[in-house]
Amino acid sequence: MGRIKVQNSPTIRRMPSYLHELLRIRLEGRSHISTTELAECMGIELIVVRKDIALTGIAGRRRIGYEVNELITYIKDYLGWSGRITATLLGVGALGSAILGYDEFPVYGVQIESVFDSDPEKIGKVIRGHEVYDIATIGQRLSYSPPDMAIICVPAVHAQEVAEQAVAVGIKYIWNFSNITLKVPSGVIVQREVIAGGLAMLTVKMKNDKAGIYQKIE
Amino acid sequence: MGRIKVQNSPTIRRMPSYLHELLRIRLEGRSHISTTELAECMGIELIVVRKDIALTGIAGRRRIGYEVNELITYIKDYLGWSGRITATLLGVGALGSAILGYDEFPVYGVQIESVFDSDPEKIGKVIRGHEVYDIATIGQRLSYSPPDMAIICVPAVHAQEVAEQAVAVGIKYIWNFSNITLKVPSGVIVQREVIAGGLAMLTVKMKNDKAGIYQKIE
DNA sequence: TAGATTGTTAATCGATTAACAATC
DNA sequence: TAGATTGTTAATCGATTAACAATC
Numbered sequence: 001m002g003r004i005k006v007q008n009s010p011t012i013r014r015m016p017s018y019l020h021e022l023l024r025i026r027l028e029g030r031s032h033i034s035t036t037e038l039a040e041c042m043g044i045e046l047i048v049v050r051k052d053i054a055l056t057g058i059a060g061r062r063r064i065g066y067e068v069n070e071l072i073t074y075i076k077d078y079l080g081w082s083g084r085i086t087a088t089l090l091g092v093g094a095l096g097s098a099i100l101g102y103d104e105f106p107v108y109g110v111q112i113e114s115v116f117d118s119d120p121e122k123i124g125k126v127i128r129g130h131e132v133y134d135i136a137t138i139g140q141r142l143s144y145s146p147p148d149m150a151i152i153c154v155p156a157v158h159a160q161e162v163a164e165q166a167v168a169v170g171i172k173y174i175w176n177f178s179n180i181t182l183k184v185p186s187g188v189i190v191q192r193e194v195i196a197g198g199l200a201m202l203t204v205k206m207k208n209d210k211a212g213i214y215q216k217i218e
Numbered sequence: 219m220g221r222i223k224v225q226n227s228p229t230i231r232r233m234p235s236y237l238h239e240l241l242r243i244r245l246e247g248r249s250h251i252s253t254t255e256l257a258e259c260m261g262i263e264l265i266v267v268r269k270d271i272a273l274t275g276i277a278g279r280r281r282i283g284y285e286v287n288e289l290i291t292y293i294k295d296y297l298g299w300s301g302r303i304t305a306t307l308l309g310v311g312a313l314g315s316a317i318l319g320y321d322e323f324p325v326y327g328v329q330i331e332s333v334f335d336s337d338p339e340k341i342g343k344v345i346r347g348h349e350v351y352d353i354a355t356i357g358q359r360l361s362y363s364p365p366d367m368a369i370i371c372v373p374a375v376h377a378q379e380v381a382e383q384a385v386a387v388g389i390k391y392i393w394n395f396s397n398i399t400l401k402v403p404s405g406v407i408v409q410r411e412v413i414a415g416g417l418a419m420l421t422v423k424m425k426n427d428k429a430g431i432y433q434k435i436e
Numbered sequence: 437t438a439g440a441t442t443g444t445t446a447a448t449c450g451a452t453t454a455a456c457a458a459t460c
Numbered sequence: 461t462a463g464a465t466t467g468t469t470a471a472t473c474g475a476t477t478a479a480c481a482a483t484c
Binding site for chain 3: 463464465466467468469470471472473474475476477478479480481482483484
């Protein structure tokens with residue numbers, strides 16, 4: 001059974017918060033920000049922010065700080081959020097619907113392209129602008145050009161089965177909102193931890209076979 | 219500005235998963251479980267599970283393992299989930315509604331007692347069995363006997379204001395689902411991190427003024 | 437007994453924190 | 461210049477991992 005280790009996971013957990021704050025700061029029209037100020041407005045120790053920002057590899061200007069746009073780019077790169085991630089939502093119950101309505105996904109580069117459910121009441125209906133497809137048709141609809149990620153919001157009893165279907169069509173990332181640990185083949189990354197207040201995905205960085213935030217990979 | 223430090227936070231993050239798994243195992247009618255088996259079925263390293271379980275202070279039986287019911291009790295105690303936590307839900311939009319419908323809250327001892335919103339369309343309506351009250355009446359309704367926790371699901375622009383109202387009525391824990399960092403008086407614990415796949419609250423253990431998972435306390 | 441498991445102690449590793457150098 | 465800030469190196473702390481003792 002292989003495992004993946006998440007490196008710098010505390011830093012990775014904080015990164016989305018920096019990103020969120022920076023996006024807010026950019027909206028205010030600010031062009032530069034110092035770690036001093038960022039630490040102050042986020043309630044995090046200065047040295048922590050400094051170390052985290054340093055990890056992105058960005059160069060700052062002494063006495064001035066970092067260019068906001070540039071820092072946003074560096075953090076996105078660090079998190080692997082710079083490219084667009086296409087996603088399919090599997091299960092559009094209460095939580096799935098809330099996720100579908102989360103209007104900051106585009107900001108983070110996540111684009112939900114399709115929505116599936118097994119409830120005949122929902123199939124064919126349009127929810128938040130997305131037509132709901134029958135989950136039984138997932139192979140037929142997605143295997144030609146699978147999205148990067150499946151967001152699993154089905155009840156726990158169906159989660160494993162649905163995850164396997166997702167893997168079968170070639171999906172490589174699973175964001176698992178169900179209550180169970182999913183067993184998927186090696187190479188598929190299952191993310192089970194979520195940071196609310198941002199609904200941020202935790203980026204997974206591979207390492208060797210050591211401990212950390214694990215997912216069983218079989 | 220004071221700060222709180224979370225001790226053993228990696229362990230605390232894992233505890234709800236153990237709890238969830240144990241509840242499942244108990245439903246199967248099992249009376250005992252070994253860390254070997256628990257580690258195997260959860261995909262976590264044996265030694266990690268062993269250390270975590272040891273932290274709860276439970277005594278096991280060699281060659282047999284731990285009594286499932288007892289272990290559940292010890293983990294709940296460790297997390298501070300043994301007593302019942304009363305809660306009020308502030309904001310019943312898509313996410314709030316999903317939270318309201320989360321049927322495992324009672325398992326974890328969280329009891330949502332009241333629901334507030336500011337939308338005239340929703341006030342007075344009954345959503346998932348709860349009458350929605352006007353958020354403007356929160357002081358009048360809750361200050362006599364405030365719940366332990368406020369679950370904040372209002373839009374980011376209102377989150378700070380709503381948090382302050384919650385604090386004003388005497389609420390001591392805030393579970394913040396909004397996108398912003400809340401500024402609250404010292405002594406109120408704001409939890410911003412959530413583990414999905416369990417929607418588990420992260421228990422906060424106080425320590426001295428060192429680093430860790432912080433919340434600004436002012 | 438042998439082996440599976442708990443229980444405990446020590447070693448290692450990595451994250452946090454402190455201290456200070458560099459410089460605009 | 462003085463001071464604010466970045467940048468860097470070292471020290472400390474705590475979590476993970478390894479090793480092994482105890483025992484049913």
